[in-house]
Amino acid sequence: MKQLLIWSFLLLSTSVKAQQNPLIACWSRYEVAFQGPATGNPFKDVSLTATFSNGNRKVTVSGFYDGGGTYRVRFMPDTIGEWRYSTKSNQPSLSGRTGTFQCGPPAAGNHGPVKVANTWHFKYADGQWYYPFGTTIYAWTHQGEALQEQTLHSLSSAGFNKVRMCVFPKYYTHVEEDPALYPFPQVSFNPNAAKRFVWDLSRFNPAFFQHLEKRIDDLAKLGIEADLILFHPYDKGRWGFDSLGTETDNRYLQYITARLSSFHNVWWSMANEFDFIKTKSRSIWDVYTKTVIDNDSYHHLCSIHNGSVYYDLWKDEFTHASIQNGAAVEDFGRAILQRNMVFKPVIYDEVCYEGNIEQRWGRLSGEEMVHAFWQGIIAGTYVTHGETIEDHPNDTIFWAKGGKFRGTSPPRIAFLRHIMEEGPGPLELADMWKDHQTAQSGTGYYIVYFGKQLQSEWTFNLPKKNGPNAGTKYKVEIIDTWAMTITPVSAVFETASPDGYRIFDKQLKKIKLPLRPYLALRITAVEH
């Protein structure tokens, strides 16, 4: 597990004030601040964009008002060399401002934003495979500072590389507190009124977003992607952030994308359980998604997460399918069926949680949670963790607020991540509608997962479909996915010609297996 710690050595995105031709690392953040009008309503009245150019390449980004008369423009360069910018604004003092910076090599540990690769999978911009192993901390940024720091500390050693987190505070079972910061300035508060809070929805509260940004940068330092949930239904009149109206919703999306698009580790999740947000029509999600995409010059990953009804996951605007459905990774032969329907990566972003709470979605055993990850990964899909364990009344529940992991699944999930990152690439079922246990990454690398099935021996066999030539030699290792052990088998296996739909060892060699559930095999071609 020590190897996981190297994921932490990542450089913070560089935020700079306007300097003369500074050096900015690739995929980090260049930021320039201008002073401008502080009167009227700068959030609404002032327009500001900047066009950055490098050779023939031009990228236009929106600036934003950050309070106190300060306007900012942020940019994430993806090409080494000199970049120039020039601003446009309806305010003369903000228009025609120019400058340059040098983009240098990326900092160690910054692989750039995550992109879709090979239809079903992900790579960082620098070409390294990215396998999402996420967890869920919906309202962690709305808790007290000490708890937020504890959450970061927990994440620093857990092995997750993505978190699902909400912009807006959450009001729901296990998380009912008012946060310290709100996205809009507060006009009045009446604890006895039906509508307790009155907000000035024509303005934003920069401090709220500055805090959110700090936390996203904190995640970046840990090598963690922030799958940022832009809307959610867990409000129901407490603050009213689920029912701001279309105009404010759109202005909020423009503001947050102007602030955050330059963060290399941001993903857009249009909503959590979009269909449970009863104040928004189904069709409005296309409008909101367009707003986000039109304002994000970097094409960050973008998805929408469902409650009990899926959105139109095939739409081009969504880079991947973010799916709530625990059943899809409960047993063999399921996860692939949903992947077959959309030509994009599938992340099962909610599959119930490891926990012990009353609600059935919060009481998976650790074994069930880990099994779900293996079910997903062998089908060429991905799974997200969440933890709803409350052993003592004062325990924070990680899924809601963060704090400490108490479950048994996180180290096993990190172990699986480690196996994936040691391997040559993402997995695909070799014979997808007939053999739901055997995944491959080319003919040189197979993973066979047995799930709950116990067996005392296994005769070496692989699917004929997408299989190796006769005479290919393999070594086999027995993986105990729960004990987190990898045990080499001493024999070397050599494939015969196909016999029916399977390929066996020439001598029909078999191996002994311990009678334990949750075993897997790693089968790797060896040189002669």
Added chain:
Amino acid sequence: MKQLLIWSFLLLSTSVKAQQNPLIACWSRYEVAFQGPATGNPFKDVSLTATFSNGNRKVTVSGFYDGGGTYRVRFMPDTIGEWRYSTKSNQPSLSGRTGTFQCGPPAAGNHGPVKVANTWHFKYADGQWYYPFGTTIYAWTHQGEALQEQTLHSLSSAGFNKVRMCVFPKYYTHVEEDPALYPFPQVSFNPNAAKRFVWDLSRFNPAFFQHLEKRIDDLAKLGIEADLILFHPYDKGRWGFDSLGTETDNRYLQYITARLSSFHNVWWSMANEFDFIKTKSRSIWDVYTKTVIDNDSYHHLCSIHNGSVYYDLWKDEFTHASIQNGAAVEDFGRAILQRNMVFKPVIYDEVCYEGNIEQRWGRLSGEEMVHAFWQGIIAGTYVTHGETIEDHPNDTIFWAKGGKFRGTSPPRIAFLRHIMEEGPGPLELADMWKDHQTAQSGTGYYIVYFGKQLQSEWTFNLPKKNGPNAGTKYKVEIIDTWAMTITPVSAVFETASPDGYRIFDKQLKKIKLPLRPYLALRITAVEH
């Protein structure tokens, strides 16, 4: 089973020559013939359309050349009353021809074309539920007449209400003969040439299509929908019908839709295993589908069937998803996952076949075939049968050529159809991601399917989700899906308030079950 025989008493679509104001039954076929030019190439040179009107309603259909100087226009009226028509043509003798007919009530047994209903299901145009229980006879119309008649006789008592059948002849394992009729006139034949047949692709062979039409009418008489496969990959140079080129493909689609759109029982299947047709690009299917839809004024059901890669099943042009994937209905919890992804009916149109041939797709047991149907139906999806049984060398294989059913599944499939048609409506899983055994049609009707699971008793329980109020009374019948028996349980059950996520009988009543696989329960609300 006698009750199934009433499905046979259906009236043939009425085909009439031009009479004075004839009476045409609703959803049957009005046909009018004109004499026109027989020289040149009437298939290409002559345009002919007719606009039919009833009050403000106008429907324009294409006519077609039927050989021997005869041009025909066909129309399927869907509204009772007087219809008038007027033709347009680039030939004066065919232009401005007018006439009228009276549309009367539909003939007994003609419920009109099948349409999508309630997002996931089907109804006939007259509002009656249609549950597809199809079988597969790819090349039956290309066999000898006696075999075709035997096939119809087999279908007349089998209980299937849809067949998947190809327009073009098929060259594949178990069906390699040349047919008597071809869709194009033959220019030359050289058995020793690489390309044995040379066709005049600028013309069609009306006799081929007349024969196909007769067979589709024969199916209509049996109450069977013709799911007509417009292209398929099973040619590979034998006749060249898989590689006619885009222009001929499009003309063929225009011709066949002009001839067949007025048949109430036609469905368009753009292709079988579209991805195995290597001569056509993926993108061309959008073009071909548009050609079909633009030429079909009645909006018949339209789908495209896959080999190992799905087409874009969500596209609006496809009324339903026609899916090859046996794994999806092999076990609980799978069929629903694909239905979740598309907001249209799902028919698992190829799930492997009951048979005993070498290929693994042709060796399901009867039990497995029937189990697949139950898996599909309880998840609110549908399944299609096929039979690949060859007990003796002279046996025709029904899936390929038709002939006689030899399998054990057809009567059990008819039994399930009978149960569905007795019920109040289509089934939906009540608690779709948690309970994959319990389907409902409202709270008054539940079907619980146990599959291979044996148990000596069953405590009355239903999902809380979408469940009944406390105090609802039910009777229970034990269905043996293999023995085709329905055994009433004498007790009456009365629901308590929910206990966790389930609803039990107030006295926790249970029933004894025989220790046999493939049992189901029918649970029906009873009046006090």
